[in-house]
Amino acid sequence: MDETHAVRLTGVSKRFADTYAVRDLNLDIEAGLFFSLLGPSGCGKTTSLRMIGGFTDPTEGSVLLAGEDVTALPPNKRNVNTVFQSYALFDHLSIADNVAFGLKRKGVEKAEIRRRVGEMLELVQLDGFAGRKPRTLSGGQRQRVALARALVNRPAVLLLDEPLAALDLKLRRQMQVELKQIQREVGITFVFVTHDQDEALTMSDRICVMNEGRVEQCGTPEDVYEHPASRFVASFMGTSNLMTGTYRGGEVTLDQGPALPVGPRAAIADGTPVSVSLRPEKVWLSDFEPGMSVLRGVIRDTVYSGPTTTYLIELAPGVTLSVLEQNTARARMEDRWSGGETVEFGWRPEHCLVLA
Amino acid sequence: MAPTRHPSRPRRGPDATGTRMWTWFMLPGTLWMTGFLIASLVLVAVLTLGTTDELGNPRFGFDLSSIRALADPAYTEVLARSLGYALLTCVICLLIAYPVAYTIALHGGRWKHALIAAIVVPFFANYLVRMYGWSVVLSDDGPLLRALRAVGLADGDTKILNTGVGVIAGLVYGFVVFMIIPLYAALERLDVSLIEAGRDLYGGPVRTFLHVTLPATRQGAAAGLVLVFLPAMGDFVSAQLMGGPDQIMIGNLIQDKFFQGQNWPLGSALTMLLMLVLLVGMLGYLRRTRKDEAEARR
Amino acid sequence: MTQLSPPATTASPAPDRPAARTRTRRGRADRKPRVLVAVTALFFALLYLPIAVVTLFSFNSQKSLTVFSGFSLRWYRAFAHDDVLISSLGTSLRISLVATAGSIVLGVALALGLVRSRTRLGSLAGLIMLVPLITPEIVTGVASMLLFKGLGVTLSTGTVMVSEITFSISYVTVILRSRVAALNPEVEEAAMDLGATRWQAVRLVTLPALLPAVLASAVLIFALVFDDFVLAYFTTGVDPQPLSVRIYSAIRFGVQPTINAVGTLMLAGSIGLIALALFIPRLFGRRGGLDILSGS
Numbered sequence: 001m002d003e004t005h006a007v008r009l010t011g012v013s014k015r016f017a018d019t020y021a022v023r024d025l026n027l028d029i030e031a032g033l034f035f036s037l038l039g040p041s042g043c044g045k046t047t048s049l050r051m052i053g054g055f056t057d058p059t060e061g062s063v064l065l066a067g068e069d070v071t072a073l074p075p076n077k078r079n080v081n082t083v084f085q086s087y088a089l090f091d092h093l094s095i096a097d098n099v100a101f102g103l104k105r106k107g108v109e110k111a112e113i114r115r116r117v118g119e120m121l122e123l124v125q126l127d128g129f130a131g132r133k134p135r136t137l138s139g140g141q142r143q144r145v146a147l148a149r150a151l152v153n154r155p156a157v158l159l160l161d162e163p164l165a166a167l168d169l170k171l172r173r174q175m176q177v178e179l180k181q182i183q184r185e186v187g188i189t190f191v192f193v194t195h196d197q198d199e200a201l202t203m204s205d206r207i208c209v210m211n212e213g214r215v216e217q218c219g220t221p222e223d224v225y226e227h228p229a230s231r232f233v234a235s236f237m238g239t240s241n242l243m244t245g246t247y248r249g250g251e252v253t254l255d256q257g258p259a260l261p262v263g264p265r266a267a268i269a270d271g272t273p274v275s276v277s278l279r280p281e282k283v284w285l286s287d288f289e290p291g292m293s294v295l296r297g298v299i300r301d302t303v304y305s306g307p308t309t310t311y312l313i314e315l316a317p318g319v320t321l322s323v324l325e326q327n328t329a330r331a332r333m334e335d336r337w338s339g340g341e342t343v344e345f346g347w348r349p350e351h352c353l354v355l356a
Numbered sequence: 357m358a359p360t361r362h363p364s365r366p367r368r369g370p371d372a373t374g375t376r377m378w379t380w381f382m383l384p385g386t387l388w389m390t391g392f393l394i395a396s397l398v399l400v401a402v403l404t405l406g407t408t409d410e411l412g413n414p415r416f417g418f419d420l421s422s423i424r425a426l427a428d429p430a431y432t433e434v435l436a437r438s439l440g441y442a443l444l445t446c447v448i449c450l451l452i453a454y455p456v457a458y459t460i461a462l463h464g465g466r467w468k469h470a471l472i473a474a475i476v477v478p479f480f481a482n483y484l485v486r487m488y489g490w491s492v493v494l495s496d497d498g499p500l501l502r503a504l505r506a507v508g509l510a511d512g513d514t515k516i517l518n519t520g521v522g523v524i525a526g527l528v529y530g531f532v533v534f535m536i537i538p539l540y541a542a543l544e545r546l547d548v549s550l551i552e553a554g555r556d557l558y559g560g561p562v563r564t565f566l567h568v569t570l571p572a573t574r575q576g577a578a579a580g581l582v583l584v585f586l587p588a589m590g591d592f593v594s595a596q597l598m599g600g601p602d603q604i605m606i607g608n609l610i611q612d613k614f615f616q617g618q619n620w621p622l623g624s625a626l627t628m629l630l631m632l633v634l635l636v637g638m639l640g641y642l643r644r645t646r647k648d649e650a651e652a653r654r
Numbered sequence: 655m656t657q658l659s660p661p662a663t664t665a666s667p668a669p670d671r672p673a674a675r676t677r678t679r680r681g682r683a684d685r686k687p688r689v690l691v692a693v694t695a696l697f698f699a700l701l702y703l704p705i706a707v708v709t710l711f712s713f714n715s716q717k718s719l720t721v722f723s724g725f726s727l728r729w730y731r732a733f734a735h736d737d738v739l740i741s742s743l744g745t746s747l748r749i750s751l752v753a754t755a756g757s758i759v760l761g762v763a764l765a766l767g768l769v770r771s772r773t774r775l776g777s778l779a780g781l782i783m784l785v786p787l788i789t790p791e792i793v794t795g796v797a798s799m800l801l802f803k804g805l806g807v808t809l810s811t812g813t814v815m816v817s818e819i820t821f822s823i824s825y826v827t828v829i830l831r832s833r834v835a836a837l838n839p840e841v842e843e844a845a846m847d848l849g850a851t852r853w854q855a856v857r858l859v860t861l862p863a864l865l866p867a868v869l870a871s872a873v874l875i876f877a878l879v880f881d882d883f884v885l886a887y888f889t890t891g892v893d894p895q896p897l898s899v900r901i902y903s904a905i906r907f908g909v910q911p912t913i914n915a916v917g918t919l920m921l922a923g924s925i926g927l928i929a930l931a932l933f934i935p936r937l938f939g940r941r942g943g944l945d946i947l948s949g950s
Contacts (some may be wrong), residue, residue, distance in 0.1 A: 053847060054846075055843050055846075055847075062733075074845045074846065074851070074852070076845065076846050076847070076849045077846075079848075081847055082843075082844070082847045084840045084841070084844055086840050088838060088840035088841045088843065088844035089841075090844075090845070090859055090862075091843075091863065092862040092863060094864070096879055101845070101846035101848045101850075101858075102849050105848055105849030105850055105854070106849055132704040142761055149844075149848065149905070150847075150848075153848065153849070213796055249774065339800065374770075374852060375771060375772075375773065375851050376771045377853065378766070378767045378771035378773075378776075379767065379771055379773060379775060379776075380767075381763040381764070381766050381767035381771075382763070382764055382767030382768060382775060382776060382779050383767075384760055384763060384772060385688070385760040385761060385763060385764030385767075385779070385783075385823055385827070386763075386764065386775070386778075386782060386783075386934075388760055388819070388823065389779075389782050389783065389820060389823060389824075390782060390819065391786070392798065392801065392817070392820040393782075393785060393786060393794070393797070393820050394782060395801060396794075396797035396798055396801035397785075397793075397797050398798060399797065399800050399801055399804055400796060400797045400800055403800060411885075421776075423710040452693075452697060454696045455689075455690050455693045455694065456693065456697045458690060459687075459690040459694040460694065461693070463690070470736060471886060473929070473932060474698070475698075475701065476928075477925055477928050477929055477932070478701065478702070478705060479926060480874075480877070480878070480880065480924070480928050481877075481920075481921050481924040481925045481928065482881040482898070482917065482920045482921055482924055483881060483883070483907065484881075484883050484898055484902055484917075485708060485901065485918075485920055485921055486704055486705065486908075486921075488703040488704075488708065488901075488905050488913070488917065489703075489704030489705055489707050489708040489917070492704065492707050492708070492711075492719050493703050493704050493707055495719075495720075497720045498707075498720065499703065499707065499865075500703075518813035520684075529700075529704070538714070568864055586788065586790055587790055589790065590790025590791065590792045590793065591790075591792075592792060594901075596906065597905065604862075607772060607790075607792050610792060610796060611792070614888070620663070620800070623796065623798070624847060627792075627793055627796050627797075630790065630792075630793060631789070633856065634788070634789075634790065638788060641877065644814070
């Protein structure tokens with residue numbers, strides 16, 4: 001038996017009436033990782049999380065926690081805890097009683113409960129709020145209570161269902177850092193559901209991108225971002241120039257335009273229609289190096305956004321590429337390119353990805 | 357041990373236990389209601405076909421005489437009177453409740469919650485005592501007639517008690533709150549700026565009222581009409597306290613057949629007749645609201 | 655309940671109008687039409703006149719209901735010494751207590767089940783629960799009496815209790831249903847997540863959240879049952895009888911001024927209780943409201 005997997009889903013499907021929310025999902029989540037389920041709304045990520053937590057029965061397949069089949073167990077018999085999207089705090093109980101709820105259910109003795117609740121409130125920086133009622137707290141504070149209430153039980157796995165979605169941007173950024181820190185501190189496996197790719201990239205050790213009830217790709221953030229396995233992943237993770245064309249001998253001839261040299265890719269027959277993905281930040285406008293592909297195009301538009309500027313370059317009629325340039329110290333205002341100018345641009349072939 | 361994969365075998369997971377628990381929650385109340393209410397209503401329907409023996413005890417059977425007896429002019433007259441009283445009560449309640457609800461909802465300001473509570477709270481207090489007090493107010497030398505005589509609106513012979521007017525006055529006093537609550541709710545939801553916009557669009561206050569306020573509160577009024585009609589049609593206290601023998605309503609007949617007259621099959625038939633009338637009213641209301649909703653959606 | 659009709663909808667201005675304009679609009683609407691105010695004032699006068707008359711003459715030193723001849727507590731004393739009325743008062747209190755407890759237990763469970771369960775039994779139960787609300791009390795009364803007689807049960811305080819529970823379950827369910835529906839189901843899931851069984855989740859989390867509404871409806875039901883006489887009249891035995899049935903007989907067969915005193919006490923009691931029912935949610939920091947009476 002292999003105990004390094006905190007969570008394992010094998011062949012899990014969930015059908016509501018006649019549509020599948022999740023279809024034949026196989027997932028191994030290693031212990032101690034910050035694991036994100038990422039996807040657009042309706043992709044099945046929350047349903048998957050609910051099946052791990054025990055709130056939803058899988059129609060097919062098994063849920064294993066630390067090697068033990070828990071598919072038929074109710075939530076209270078599973079060694080996992082959840083931070084809900086709505087926080088789901090108990091309004092009639094004080095903050096301390098909210099956090100103590102799980103320990104009381106387990107029959108932990110009173111002095112021990114008081115000690116652990118105190119510790120946990122300190123960890124989430126809410127010491128001094130113990131006697132308050134949830135209604136008197138701000139959104140960020142309620143979020144911390146929900147986290148403390150779950151973590152105090154020292155679960156094997158903590159499930160987080162879009163816990164930051166209700167917070168404003170600034171608070172969200174701050175909580176992202178804090179959550180990651182707390183996860184490192186307690187060493188508990190976090191399974192984090194989000195639709196925000198930035199959030200997933202900055203916080204996770206592993207990301208699983210889901211779409212329409214299926215897993216599109218699993219891997220480290222770098223893997224998923226730099227080597228998207230599908231057109232969906234390429235477009236969902238950040239921005240990408242996605243073009244269609246035909247593969248022929250290390251090149252892809254675009255449907256309307258030139259042929260682009262692409263990175264090595266095994267097992268594609270000549271003449272196969274494919275998609276090509278090229279990240280805007282991988283395209284250079286100057287200082288080309290040997291081995292780069294270089295083309296010419298006309299700048300159609302520039303979008304200045306502080307640290308970066310995006311250029312829209314037309315390389316053939318109807319084919320526009322967006323290119324991201326850092327506005328670093330040496331690129332001064334007068335050095336930047338302007339609309340209408342014809343420029344050269346280039347990239348390393350391995351950054352031009354072929355997607356089936 | 358390698359995890360085994362379960363094909364779609366039926367299992368009792370968390371969802372199933374939840375469904376079972378909620379069913380257990382519903383069961384006692386549903387059984388209670390079915391056993392004591394639905395069963396008893398069925399019993400009334402069945403007894404409609406029953407007969408009585410020489411001692412007046414009810415006997416089950418299949419006999420249409422009680423239903424046929426309903427065609428007796430003595431009963432059709434009472435039914436017609438009950439319908440007339442109940443409908444008049446509805447109209448009068450609407451005429452009284454509309455200005456009151458309108459004034460409180462639109463001009464009540466910060467007092468409007470207190471004012472509406474001041475209407476609702478006593479109305480939910482003891483019905484009998486209120487009706488009794490009302491009968492004292494309406495009595496021949498009660499405060500109302502004395503005031504009317506003083507200003508010359510009534511003479512020494514004017515009576516309210518023991519007349520149809522008295523019965524209707526009783527029904528209105530008893531149930532007008534059921535008209536005020538839905539109207540107030542509808543009017544309170546009405547945005548004041550809607551009325552102002554209506555002024556811009558239609559001009560005068562009367563046309564604004566007809567084109568903006570009235571349509572917006574039509575469903576509230578319809579709900580109020582049903583809520584008043586239901587208890588007014590079945591009431592027997594008002595006719596007893598404010599009316600005389602010539603003003604009895606169907607409720608009094610039913611009461612009489614079950615207590616003094618001891619003809620339970622006939623009483624049951626009258627009860628079913630009352631239910632039938634109310635059912636027709638309810639269906640009419642439901643059709644009306646459904647049509648309104650369909651129009652509003654279009 | 656109310657849908658705006660098409661002309662009204664098209665006339666609706668943008669919702670984000672500035673506050674200053676709103677104020678001037680309110681100012682114009684605040685010009686009170688005198689006729690409407692007069693009608694409302696007259697309505698209030700007539701609404702409270704019967705209550706005032708009963709209260710006033712309960713303190714009359716003479717038997718008359720038309721001439722007030724002096725302040726006296728004579729009728730209250732007569733009530734206090736009337737063993738029949740006092741025992742009826744006890745009977746009514748017992749009936750109200752039992753009926754409130756019974757209908758709260760059954761009604762709260764029913765409301766929870768109705769909202770959470772998505773079975774066919776659920777929709778059937780939802781329909782059955784509406785029946786008392788569209789049936790006049792006299793029909794329910796007649797039907798209950800027939801059922802008890804048909805089952806060979808002697809009419810008594812117990813049969814009144816059963817009928818009052820039947821009637822009150824609907825009220826409790828209607829009032830609480832919307833409250834249950836407004837609860838966040840994730841809160842119950844959170845309790846289970848933290849180790850509670852389903853039943854513990856309901857007991858420790860859902861019921862405390864419903865407590866204000868449950869208390870308010872309990873007070874309301876208590877007052878309604880205590881005041882009810884139609885159901886009680888059809889289902890009570892000969893002795894003891896609930897107070898409202900005694901009052902009914904007294905009113906029908908010649909007025910005794912004692913009834914004024916009893917009536918005044920009953921009015922004061924139920925007005926107090928209903929006002930309390932409206933106020934209870936505010937004690938818990940929620941918005942109190944009349945919706946508890948109208949159920950919507």
